[in-house]
Structures are given as C-alpha cells and as structure tokens.
Amino acid sequence: MNGTLVKNQLIFDFASGSLGPAKSIFASTYLYLNAKASSLNRTFEGMLGDTLFESKGSPVVNFNYKDCLVNRDIEISSKSDFSSPISKIVGPLEDINWKQVYNGLSEFSPDINDNDELKLIKMDPGSSVPLHSHGGKEYILVLNGSFCDEYGKYKTGDIQINDQKIKHTPIACKNEGCVCLTITEKDVIFFGKYGSFLNLFTFIKSFFK
C-alpha cells in the first residue's frame, strides 16, 4: 500500500470515529499540526455529514424537541492556552519526565488504556536509532524538530507509517533534535552490531509492561 493511501485511510478512519483511543489521539495531533491533513479530514467529515443528511430516518418515540432545550454550562476551550492535543494529555513537552532508553534516546508512555502503544520519543541532536524493522505497523509523527532516514526528511507535522517490510535508521536533526509521537502495533526488531542485545532488552522490558 502506498504511503499517501495509508495516511488517507488513517484520516478517514478518524472522521468515521473507528479509531481506538491511542490512534485517535495520534490522528488528532496530526490534524492539529498539519493543515493539509486537517482539510482532508474536513472533506471526509463533510462527505459523512452529507451521508447523514441524505440517510433514511428511524422514528424517535421517547422524547420530543422540548426535552432537548436544556442550557448546559458551556465550556469553550481557549485557543491561546492550547498547544496541541497531545499536550492536553501529557502537559507541556518541556516538562515531561523522560526515561532514557539508551544514549541520546528517551521515551515517555502516557497512560492510555488501549492495545496500541502510544509513546513520545525524544532524540537528542544528531543521535540515531539503530537499524530496525517492525512486527506490526509503526506510526511516527514529528512534534518538534526533524529527523532523517533512508526514505527522506521529516519535520514538524510530518508523518511516517511503516509496515513490516520497512527497515530504517532514523537520525535526529543536528541542530535541534527531535520529539516524535509514535504508535507501535508490535515491538520493533533491531538489526546490526547491537541488534541482538537490543532485542533481548525489548524482550525483557516486555515483562514489566
């Protein structure tokens, strides 16, 4: 499946409300940071809104319009204190209590009750993640800074979706490093010099999840 198609599928699934909690947070942060993705979402939502408009109804029997004339407390989020949807869950990125995984690479896992694992990853300037591939799909969204790998350069608001076939070595930008939001459907598989050590580490770590 080509990359754009997988991204569009993610946005359409978001518009239809079929994503689980982790992917829903991931997708809404993506839409927040990426204007193109956001307008695509509005097109899909518009199509689904039209579908609602044209659909056949089923009679409502237990209440009438008067039962809906309630005035609730209206809470309107202020845009100025809103940095991004993920910050709403984990607070400001600069205050996160990062856990170092190995040199130059730290992570933080927000407490989300879902089968998909949502993680924040911080790469120090110039640091790299050893060559690896994935047991399932991996979704990466750049929140800050940028990184490069064999497939190109990714900056704030860019997304990369990798399947099992992709092997890559992400390297953070030399000047500012990189903070990413990721979803891994299954653990990554490392290759190269330290590959077997890192795979063992991932395996042991899985007991403490």
Add this chain to the structure above:
Amino acid sequence: MNKSELSNLMVKIRDDRDEIAFSMLFDFIAPKLKAYFLQNRLSNENAEELTQEVLSIVWSKSSQYDHSKSAASTWIYTIARNKKIDLLRKKANKNTSADDIREFLYLGNQSDKINLSEISDQISKINQELSKDQREIIKMNFFDNKSHKKIAEELEIPLGTVKSRIRHILIKMQRLL
C-alpha cells in the same frame, strides 16, 4: 429541506435562540441520528438516548457552530460521532478523556485555512467521480462502520473484492484531492 436551509435553521438557533427553528431542525435530523446509531449497532434505547444527547448539545452549544466552516449536517454529524465513540469506550472501560481534543478540532484549527466552499467543491468533485455502488461502499464502511466481512456478506461478494474496492475508491479519491 436542502443542506443550506438546515444550516440557516442552525444560524437562527445560534443567533436568536429560536425554538421554532430548533423544532424544525429536530423533526428533520433526529430520526436520521437515531438511524445512524442503530446502523452503528447500538440498541434502540442507546440510540434514543444518544440522539437526545446530541440534540441537547446542538441547542446548548450552538454558539460553537461556524457556518463559514461547515454545513450544519457536518457539524451535527461530528457531535453524533463523538457521542458514539464515548459510549463505546465507556462500555469497553477505556479512556474517554479524548472528548476535549475532538471538540477542539471542530472549534476551528488556526492552521486550517480552507473554507466551506472549497470543501463543498471537493466533495461534489468526488461525488461526480464515484459511482452509486462506490458511494454505497463508502457509506457502509465509514458511516455505518461495518466490518469488511459484514459488507462482503451483505453485498454477497468475496472479502478480497470488498478490500480491493475500498482501496480502489481511496486511490480514486486521492487523485481528486
């Protein structure tokens, strides 16, 4: 009723707190909302509760409706979709705090400069290109949220055909967007 008439009712509800306009909007959209929830496999009781909930939000949060950003039917659809997600997550005992995030998105994103007429143009371009059968598959997959397996059973076609048709539709849409 056409789509802009519905949006005009929504503007009257927002600006004038017009109860007559609300009753007309209610008569048109409430049965459709209930049918949406039923199609999404909620019980009759849940479907009625959520429909009431959605329309109470339409009334009480009408100030958040921006007619330059979306048609009233789209705005109401997103509220209904979010209510459905919340109910399903509550049933599965999952985190429901994402509500605020989704709500923010339809309050209007600052990076989102595209206006309603551009969105409408894109949608009519897509509708012209997609056949009736393709639009039906879109409805079954993304509106009714039926599994590919269920769609295959209902249309009496193999599962692989459903998957390739959806893929084909997405590729076709991608060329137009």
